[in-house]
Amino acid sequence: MWKEFKSFALKGNVLDLAIGVIIGAAFGKIVSSLVADILTPILGLLLGGLNFSGLSIAVGDANLKYGVFLQTVIDFFIVAFSIFLFIKILSRLKRKEEAKPSAPPAPSKEEQLLAEIRDLLKQQQASK
Template identity: 85%
Template sequence: MWKEFKKFAMKGNVLDLAIGVIIGAAFGKIISSLVADILTPILGLLLGGLNFSGLTITFGDAVIKYGVFLQSVIDFFIVSFSIFMFIKLLNKLQRKEQEKPPAPPAPSKEEQLLAEIRDLLKQQQGSR
């Protein structure tokens, strides 16, 4: 069982997924900071100093913090758009990589021998 688990854990896809999750978590923190520390204050200024986190509705003893929900929705859209743009860039780079023509293979021994014979024949025809 341990050997099977080790084989599974060391597959390329599992390692790629683990790396993707780690990078995604770090990317998510960056985007969350961008939204919370830069975009939300700017949006608040544009909307007349409105602070989303303070928006609430009170029903009796219950307090509904819909401003926090709005902030989460904005955060989601910005993160989604950022990931979309990042994936679009990666796809563009991969397409360019795939469009490059493959390098011609090195000539085989037979091809090298035939090329030498061709060159010798050209030399003999030129010396006549």
């Protein structure tokens, strides 16, 4: 069972996924900071000094913090758009690499033999 787990855990796809999750979490923190520390204050200034994180409604004993929710929604859209752009750029680069002409494959033995026969026939016709 340990060998099976080890072979599963060390497959390329699992390692790629783990690396992607770690990088994604770090990227999410960067975007959250961008939204919370830069974009939200700018948007608040444009809206007359409105602070999103302080927006809330008291309903009975509950305090609904819809400002924090709005900030989280903005985070999501920025992260989603950033990932969309990143994937679009990667796919464009991948298409460019795939479009590069590759060297023609070496002729097979049959093609080489046919070329030799062709050359011999040309020589025979030229000597007549």
